[in-house]
Amino acid sequence: MAEPAEPGRAPLRRDAELNRRRLMAAAREVFRDRGMAATLDDVARHAGLGVGTAYRHFANKEELVDAVFEDMIDRVEACAREAVADPDPWHGLAASLEKVCELQAHDRGLREVMLGTGKAAQRRALIDRRIKPLVDPLIDRAKEQGALRADVEPLDLPMIQLMVGAVTDQTGEPDLWRRYLRMLLDGMRTRPDGTEPLPPGPLSHPL
Structure with a gap:
């Protein structure tokens, strides 16, 4: 069952939504400690996810920021x-x-x-x-x-x-x-x- 979507974003499958939340949580921690110089790859590693998964959710670091x-x-x-x-x-x-x-x-x-x-x-x-x-x-x-x-x-x-x-x-x-x-x-x-x-x-x- 799909989770409700944020405005302007298509609904995500439950596992995809969980991955997005993991990326957001990891981004808050990585940016908190390293600042905006951290990369999307850094965030993906911190979240324990593959880089490809990160890029499926965010086209680039600016979207994540x-x-x-x-x-x-x-x-x-x-x-x-x-x-x-x-x-x-x-x-x-x-x-x-x-x-x-x-x-x-x-x-x-x-x-x-x-x-x-x-x-x-x-x-x-x-x-x-x-x-x-x-x-x-x-x-x-x-x-x-x-x-x-x-x-x-x-x-x-x-x-x-x-x-x-x-x-x-x-x-x-x-x-x-x-x-x-x-x-x-x-x-x-x-x-x-x-x-x-x-x-x-x-x-x-x-x-």
Whole structure:
């Protein structure tokens, strides 16, 4: 009996669907540890499958990266939805940013894909379509709450992810980013004594 197909993909036999899932799981592990330099052959070996099986499911590595990227976005979207459901907008925003940065810190492939490797424009469009409608209103709510400084902009968040990701890449210390994220979050908060206005924000998404 065939498994239900993903949109735009023909149904697969049960064994073929299981192989696809094995390839996806292996890809997440291989890209996590080696980054996007890993090959489709590397993924096939890690999954314990023949290279021919891998190429029957994915014409090339870019197709596999696209599939893994969509899975990554599912995880980021789940973090954003948890944040939206939090009755405290500031806490939800800060916790969501911390969870996404934690995913990046322990996943080299996620850092490379989220921070601009590959199809930047298409992936930015997907992020905007799925994440932006959740995060932008959350930013507005945190400002209305009086916790988030008024001159913080939505594009500041991916820039913060970019900076925090660089800590892990440059130092190799997977938990050091927490120190610097805490500093950045502290700088994002409204202060009773007021703050100097921020310089102009980014002109475009960092991806």
